[in-house]
Amino acid sequence: MRAKSNRAPITRGTTEMTGEETANFSWPVRVYWEDTDGGGVVYHSRYLNFFERARSELLRAKGIHQKELKEKHGFVWVVTEMNVKFRQAAKLDDELSVSADYRGSRGVRQGFHQVITRQGDDEVIATAEVTAVMLHADTMKPARMPGWIKQKLEQ
Secondary structure, three states: OOOOOOOOOOOOEEEEEOOOOOOOOEEEEEEEEEEOOOEEEEEEHHHHHHHHHHHHHHHHHHHEEEEEEEEHOOEEEEEEEEEEEEEOOOOOOEEEEOOOEEEEOOOEEEEEEEEEEOOOOEEEEEEEEEEEEEEEEOOOOOOOHHHHHHHHOOO
């Protein structure tokens, strides 16, 4: 049985974001043999890689480069929580679209909602609610996200 979290959901503005809203960024992924088990079905841990790539590309598209963020500004991001719901299996050679949508921040936490859909039939394969925390790269202590980053994410 999963324990209830005492943390409030991450919101943007005053309206709580739900997982059914349209995402504003997506990244294409093709399923390769290396992503699958012996039966040609995507192995469950590979979905985490797909989600990570889409979040990284969302940041890049917003002008936030993680290497520069660490080397120039002294910050890194880490995922602290991820709730994944698997809806259907993706299979070898499927073309997928992986969305990443910034949902706001609360304290040192940032929220993202992600959806993997199969291109062609738009079937939802998996969804994820992700909580990330920005850390000072030298001490690995939590840091509040600088305003310039928040501004870029909210554009």
